[in-house]
Amino acid sequence: MIEVADRLKQVEEYYFSKKLKEVAFLKSQGHPIINLGIGSPDLNPPxxxxxxxxxxxxxxxxxxxxxxxxxxxxxxxxxxxxxxxxxxxxxxxxxxxxxxxxxxxxxxxxxxxxxxxxxxxxxxxxxxxxxxxxxxxxxxxxxxxxxxxxxxxxxxxxxxxxxxxxxxxxxxxxxxxxxxxxxxxxxxxxxxxxxxxxxxxxxxxxxxxxxxxxxxxxxxxxxxxxxxxxxxxxxxxxxxxxxxxxxxxxxxxxxxxxxxxxxxxxxxxxxxxxxxxxxxxxKSSDIWFESVNSVYRNRKKLVLQLAKLLNCMCNEDDTGLFVWAKLPSGVKSEEFVDTLLKEHSIFITPGTVFGTNGEGYVRFSLCAESALIEEAINRVK
The missing domain is CATH 3.40.640.10 (Type I PLP-dependent aspartate aminotransferase-like (Major domain))
Structure with a gap:
């Protein structure tokens, strides 16, 4: 067996690379997974x-x-x-x-x-x-x-x-x-x-x-x-x-x-x-930025509803493609994410992916159609 370089011993496979294999397997078994974990824009380019x-x-x-x-x-x-x-x-x-x-x-x-x-x-x-x-x-x-x-x-x-x-x-x-x-x-x-x-x-x-x-x-x-x-x-x-x-x-x-x-x-x-x-x-005009942000604003309102149903606290003024949510006291991020995936077929990201200070938090992506976020809300309800 040819031994890999020492530098590879210091890093692990990227979390999403590993987790998305699990998500893909669950989908192949017929689970209707709603993916709110990845920040890959689903809207069209100009x-x-x-x-x-x-x-x-x-x-x-x-x-x-x-x-x-x-x-x-x-x-x-x-x-x-x-x-x-x-x-x-x-x-x-x-x-x-x-x-x-x-x-x-x-x-x-x-x-x-x-x-x-x-x-x-x-x-x-x-x-x-x-x-x-x-x-x-x-x-x-x-x-x-x-x-x-x-x-x-x-x-x-x-x-x-x-x-x-x-x-x-x-x-x-x-x-x-x-x-x-x-x-x-x-x-x-x-x-x-x-x-x-x-x-x-x-x-x-x-x-x-x-x-x-x-x-x-x-x-x-x-x-x-x-x-x-x-x-x-x-x-x-x-x-x-x-x-x-x-x-x-x-x-x-x-x-x-x-x-x-x-x-x-x-x-x-x-x-x-x-x-x-x-x-x-x-070269896109300001109209482009407003049209995209209007979609994200609507999706964010729905994600905030979902987070509230899950007893999470959020700062509504945060920016970007995600909603960062604080879990109830004592709840572990990865356990919470795994339970949500198992019980409701909803995938979100544990805060620990981003470091130890992410423990006690989860991240929701806005890169999913409003209908999917509404479906996630209905599942949790």
């Missing part, structure tokens, strides 16, 4: 995006290798998007790197800046990929607490007490997944100052800024951000194009170029047609 993809097959060179940096017009569209939506000025030539989804950016950034035994500040609760990528590169995750009593924001006083001498990267993610908390202006000023003070690269993972938010924010709107920050963004959630795998890395040239050195050795460019579709999506 029509102009899909038409641009179809029309691209008539273009010369459509099937050739593409640039590692993407089409110039794609970078122009990303720069225009950041200007119109975030009021951030960017050089399309030097400060934007298109990605095959922002998830690959987590790996590319980590490979560009981390050595073995470097340390990385990771939110608890937070996106599990930050931890797994850090471990795969044989760096050390340092979890920092996010707690409800602090509005799911970092405690900078507690962070300053930590030994930060080996920390190279700090991951932040607002609007936050899984809790839906949106950060205030003071937080961004504080985290930028923190990064400068300790020479830490702050990376804001920002795919949810248009989902049920009052006004989208970018960390690059704030003074001094480009000196110490990068931002990941994506068209997956904003434009219902998760399977297209189009993301972007934003920041000053020196930092973005370091990531390009990694990326150019990992792939051979994004398919031309997908880039053409992404360009059209990024």
């Amino acid at each position: 029509i102009k995006a899909t038409m641009a993809l179809k029309d691209s097959f008539d273009d010369a060179g459509v099937h050739k290798y593409q640039s590692y940096q993407g089409l110039p017009e794609l970078r122009d569209a990303m720069a225009s998007f950041y200007k119109s939506q975030y009021n951030v000025d960017l050089s399309a030539a030097t400060e934007i790197l298109p990605l095959m989804g922002s998830k690959e950016g987590i790996m590319h950034i980590s490979m560009a800046f981390l050595n073995a035994k470097d340390e990385v500040l990771i939110p608890n609760p937070g996106y599990p990929t930050y931890t797994s990528v850090t471990k795969l590169l044989q760096a050390k995750p340092l979890l920092y607490d996010l707690k409800e009593e602090n509005h799911w924001l970092p405690d900078f006083v507690a962070l300053e007490r930590m030994d930060l001498s080996k920390v190279k990267i700090m991951w932040i993610n607002y609007p936050h997944m899984p809790t839906g908390m949106d950060a205030n202006h003071k937080f961004y000023d504080d985290v930028i100052a923190f990064g400068k003070r300790h020479n830490i690269l702050i990376v804001n993972d920002n795919p949810y800024s248009f989902i049920l938010t009052q006004k989208p924010k970018s960390i690059l709107q704030y003074r001094g951000a480009k000196d110490t920050c990068l931002e990941l963004n994506s068209i997956s959630k904003t434009f219902n194009m998760a399977g297209w795998r189009v993301g972007m890395l934003i920041g000053k040239y020196e930092l973005v170029n370091a990531v390009l050195k990694v990326k150019s050795n990992m792939d051979s460019g994004m398919f031309y047609g997908i880039q053409k579709g992404a360009i059209e999506a990024l």
Whole structure:
């Protein structure tokens, strides 16, 4: 038996990869599973995006290798998007790197800046990929607490007490997944100052800024951000194009170029047609965002009803594609989820997937039709 690399011994198969096998098996046995666990948008992309993809097959060179940096017009569209939506000025030539989804950016950034035994500040609760990528590169995750009593924001006083001498990267993610908390202006000023003070690269993972938010924010709107920050963004959630795998890395040239050195050795460019579709999506008007959010607002009302029936407490003002719900005192997240799946054939996500501070919470997805959520309500009733 050929032994796997030591790095694989530090990570486990992704929770959803394992759990969805169980869900698929139950479905194959005739169980009518309602999946409210996964944040994969079920709405359609902008029509102009899909038409641009179809029309691209008539273009010369459509099937050739593409640039590692993407089409110039794609970078122009990303720069225009950041200007119109975030009021951030960017050089399309030097400060934007298109990605095959922002998830690959987590790996590319980590490979560009981390050595073995470097340390990385990771939110608890937070996106599990930050931890797994850090471990795969044989760096050390340092979890920092996010707690409800602090509005799911970092405690900078507690962070300053930590030994930060080996920390190279700090991951932040607002609007936050899984809790839906949106950060205030003071937080961004504080985290930028923190990064400068300790020479830490702050990376804001920002795919949810248009989902049920009052006004989208970018960390690059704030003074001094480009000196110490990068931002990941994506068209997956904003434009219902998760399977297209189009993301972007934003920041000053020196930092973005370091990531390009990694990326150019990992792939051979994004398919031309997908880039053409992404360009059209990024040109969408404010009417697009409102039409999508009107659907999510209606679904959220239903999910809040479902959560209430299950004796869960929620913050109705949270943003993003999910509802983060607090379980009754003493109830364990994974036991609750397994019981709901067994007794009502409803799948939701236990908070423990996102870290130890997720114990006592569950997450409901808004990526299901209202009729399915209503059916889930009726089952619980």
